[in-house]
Amino acid sequence: MPASAPPFTDSLAPWAVRPNTSRGRLHHEPESPTRSPWQRDRDRIVHATAFRRLQYKTQVFVNHEGDFYRTRLTHSLEVAQIARSLARELLLNEDLAEALALAHDLGHPPFGHAGEDALHQAMKPFGGFDHNAQSLRVVTLLEGRYAAFDGLNLTWETLEGLAKHNGPLRKPPPYLAEYCQRHDLELNTYASVEAQVAALADDIAYHSHDLDDGWRAQLFTQADLAHLPVVGEALAEAKRASLDVPPQRLRHETIRRVINALITDVVAETRARLADLAPANADAVRHAKRTIVAFSPKLAEANRAIKDFLFARMYRHWRVNRMTAKARRLTGALFSILHTDTSLLPDEWRGRAGEPGTQRAAAAVADYVAGMTDRFARDEHQRLTDISVPG
Secondary structure (H helix, E strand, O other), X not given: OOOOOOHHHHHOOOOOOOHHHOOOEOOOOOOOOOOOHHHHHHHHHHHOHHHHHHHHOEOOOOHHHOOOOOEXXXXXXXXXXXXXXXXXXXXXXXXXXHHHHHHOOOOXXXXXXXXXXXXXXXXXXXXXXXXXXXXHHHHHHHOEOOOOOOEOOOEXXXXXHHHHOOOOOOOOOHHHHHHHXXXXXXXXXXXXXXXXXXXXXXXXXXXHHHHHHHHHOOOOOHHHHOOOOOHHHHHHHHHHHOOOXXXXXXXXXXXXXXHHHHHHHHHHHHHHHHHHHOOOOHHHHHOOOOOOOOOOHHHHHHHHHHHHHHHHHHHOOXXXXXHHHHHHHHHHHHHHHHHHOHHHOOHXXXXXXXXXXXXXXXXXXXXXXXOOOHHHHHHHHHXXXXXXXXX
16 A cells, blocks of 8 residues: 555554455556545445436335435435444444445345346346345446446455345355356455445444335324334434424434434444454454344344334335335336347347347346336336337
């Protein structure tokens, strides 16, 4: 690392990822004199086309349902904020944690999990579809911004974190297995502490903002939340803070207390696990026998209860179900039409797809559809199916 590189590394914990131990990039590039490797990764992610598209990709509510509901972009920004806070408190590499948080959903197709389910069903004969593997595909293959290589040429540590932030992969999706043949990400080990932080930040963000969005959308009321662990306590504290707090502020006061409770618990539990393991370096974390960044058993159970509540009262609410069903049908139809007749694809994609009905065509069509925003997917479906709309 150049002498002029940022000096913050002196304050990192022994088990944090450090610039002087980075395994570098698949395609060698000179280091930056002003930015760490993971600041460069973050910047490349933020400038990527796939990142900008997250603005119009569904989190739970389809974009046109309201201006204030979360999208994949706002979700990713919230995850990054929480990941940085956790990493700072635990003396980890904030830049790596932030880069992973910003990139973790780059592979999500339009319409959230409904779109992913439809693509997975369509791709079953060809190995299935997985948004985590698609995120890696985006940053190693599909982004075309550099003359010398496909993808963004991110560091090994960032790619490792994207591939296995949820733990070791015994049966990786096809593209991950194929990629690791030329650039081994050691899928049989855990990822860095920073990657584990990004994964838990994702859980904290989506639980808290889905509670916020569902409450705002009146899919449930504050009375429904009163019995939930963590949430009920946060609601009671928010009420005690001001006896006449307006409903909107009560919601915000409650959610911020939920986030604080979850972050506080993760920090305490992670510190205890780190003290127990006493890892000498980042590789010791990778070869540990369990996840290091985690909720305590009590809060893990509380999170399961919150997840069950959101599943029953939000993700499977009849209003959400209607949009989900339409999104699945639309995404599945897009794949079927284009896979059956690749001549309907734009020139660049038609060249990638080759003959219709093949494995190669399926991969190209899945990449094309997964890269769409909600709005583009609706328009493209209309162009392909409505004779009154110009192609």
